[in-house]
Amino acid sequence: MSNPQIEIQLIAAVVAIACAIPGVFLVLRKMALISDAISHSILPGIVLGFFITQDLNSPLLIILAAITGIITVVLVEWIQKTGLVKEDTAIGLVFPALFSIGVILIAKNANDVHLDVDAVLLGELAFAPFDRLMMSGIDLGPKSLWVMGVILVITMMLLLLFFKELKVSTFDVGLSSALGFSPAILHYGLMSISSVTVVGAFEAVGAILVVALMIAPAATSYLLTSDLKKMLMLSVLFGVFSAISGYWLAHWLDASIAGSISTMLGLVFLMVYLFAPNKGLIAVMYRHKQQRIEVSLLTFLLHLNNHNEEEERHINHLQEHINWQKIRAKTVVDLAEKNNLISINNQVVSLTEKGNNFTSIALEYIITNKDEKIEHLKDDFFLFRG
Amino acid sequence: MTITEYFNLLFTDYTLRTITLGTAVLGAICGMLGSFAVLRKQSLLGDAISHAALPGIAVAFLITGAKDTNTLLLGALVSGLIGTLWIRGMTKKTHLKSDTALGLVLSLFFGFGMLLLTYIQKQPNANQAGLDKYLFGQAATLVESDVLLMLIVTGLALAVMLLFWKEFKILLFDADYTKTLGFNTKFIDITITFFIVLAIVLGLQTVGVVLMSAMLLAPAAAARQWTNKLSVMVFLAAVFGAFSGVFGTAISASQNNLSTGPVIVLVASVFVLFSFIFSPGRGLLFRQLRFRRNRRDLELKKTLQFMFGIAETHADISHPHAIKILNNFQGFAKTSLRELEEKEWITLNKQEWALTEKGFVAAKTMFETKEDNE
């Protein structure tokens, strides 16, 4: 591995971590698309900043561009407040307009601004090591590594300082204002950090990959855990893994690094989406099938519990009145019998004592809205599951 | 370039004419179908779909090796539909919210598309030039056959919309109720979504992936401000969209270095801004004026009530009182006194005022009439 290669991977990893942290909060606060809006609308800010500073890595430019990001958020919220259009429409109106202004500014000043719109959207990580931070003749490393490093350190510090406040305000806005944390300050604080991160990262990875790096790790870890600390750690892990493996994918295919990192993020998400133990698609489908049978079983038992008339408890009644297909009815009856919940005499089904017990406890739980306890109940009563 | 020069060019220059016609048709179909997207609260779906279409274009090129627009757009359509379905699946089967699902599909599909595009560019048999026009769109590359395709799709969308107008409208307003009437809501829903995806895919070549969503939203959002009728809204949105296309093309043709897509989007945004402020029914300007007028009205009534309170204690209701005593409470101003006089509710005499018979009755019945109104 050559030196620039290591540096590129290092930058990618730092960007991934810096994006993953605010990303978790954006996803949890249902504001994931704000990152998309900010990442586009900072373009005019970057161009204006470049006119002033003539340096893409200048802190002033980053601050100017970040302010454009915050203006976007304020503008979106203001349009939402007028009630003239629906909430999501407001986002969709603001950022294309600002982005268009940026594109036109670049096009009109092509001679002065050495900015390429493609580069803004897609970034060019491969060139990042060539722009170096020199201080009194000593090479301190790539500039973008320093920029992102500083942003990451600030983000981490804020996260550690305000972790409790962020946690409370993310999960319970009412409680947080009751405890005296202003939701507005936390909201705009988070927006500011997101804007700064997006601006810092856009040159390396481009405006759209920033969105991927913010949302995808958070969404992936959200499928695995609901614990905020674990979510943050998993997001960082997924982000860094995708960044480094994405680099090597790009190396191998000789393609865009940003595109490869998104693709890796996508693959990681797809794997977790399909195979996550509890919330993954396959687990969910399997559980739904099991629960479908078990809910049918509950329904069936309750029906027996409700009716003493033999006619209602006749085995053919399952198909006629309850309106089930043959197969499901048979599965349900078999399951009930295997678990000793029913007995069948002369085609008439009756609840056993165990079945009676089970049904009345389950019913109690449902009526008092304690559905979650039924799962334990099933564990206690069922020898076989659906 | 002056306006007359532009019009001369429009009639003589084949390319400009094609582009103008193309962007106008595109604006019209986007405005028309965008109205449905906006009313269904699916505004940002367009953004996700347009980004999700990118890998489809790349894959279509990799498979066929053809640069033919229609083949590439077919790829875009398939991949856009896959993105749409995945967004739905994700929100249904997991606890991820729709904003996260939209953001994921948008950025991940786009990233994958970029991977493929850069991979294609590095291939030796590279007759690949022209694929990146789908990023920002290049109206300049529109040819007659592209415009023809747009016209056909627009005609088709228009026909379907007119045919199922009643069904579209009721589904947009109240889906559950539509189901109880016996309509197949899934079919209507899929038809609307399909045409929205189709419109987006059609616009990619002209406006590009990044700005496509604005083409869909902006004309509809502007049109909504001017009318309370769905049919008028759809029609106005189509008109606004078409004008955005024509003006945008004209402006970008008259200047150097201006790509058409961003200019069209800005023109559409100006339509929105203008509508937000100046629409008579909903606009912010008139809303502010109405608000002021109501407040003045209220202050006037307050003053009159105060006068009534004083006059009531006297046997002669028109007994004059000093203006000075009015200073102590809100709602009083020199102009409001004059306004009260104009309404003949009071008479003014130097530093004194007196309630008239008419003013007395007005003050007395003020609250009674108010209750009747509600």
Added chain:
Amino acid sequence: MRNKIAIQVDDLTVAYNYKPVLWDIDLVVPEAVLMAIVGPNGAGKSTLIKAILGIIDPIAGSVSIYGKPYDKQRQLVAYVPQKGSVDWDFPTTALDVVMMGTYGSLGWIKRPGKKEKKASLEALEKVGMLAFKNRQISQLSGGQQQRVFLARALVQNASIYFMDEPFQGVDATTEIAIINILKELRKAGKTVVVVHHDLQTVPEYFDWVTFLNVKKIATGPVKEIFNDDNLTKTYGINYKVAVNK
């Protein structure tokens, strides 16, 4: 006891995410009654209506309307959803909303004509909203919006009406106007089923009642079964209301 059965529900079970919200509901509603469905929050009142109307798929059970499966009898049924379930900023007028009630009988593609418009205007008049026919729906008060919804159901000219909390967020005048129309419907031999919150008004407004809390607790004439015993069974706590005869 009346003999004709308007609605018959057998063993209806509904689950959201595989958690049962309605369990094994058997329900028989005779023709020409004005029935309230009462029960605590989360008891599944709206769900019951939606499951009967096929908006939600039940996991078990069947519904029949006048002895035939609901699918074949849709034309006999009208529905008034909760007012909050739609976007009132939708660009349409009061008359337009009422006209939607005619769409079902028109079927696919065919547009409403003069006949439908006349029926819609009549329905608007019946609910006292004729003067507002061209008003944009967001400019109507809560009570007026509810009246428009009722008019939309009336224009369906159905035999059975399902209404989901029609008195929520409406003024007193509207509440009285609505209940008078419902009583008229009953007099004309129609069956009306209403999800209702205010227990105080049950004896005054309704002649039939169903107590629901996940299971069906009781159903029958208000005079016979609207008592503290059933209320306590339904609401859990020791529930007492002054039942004024």
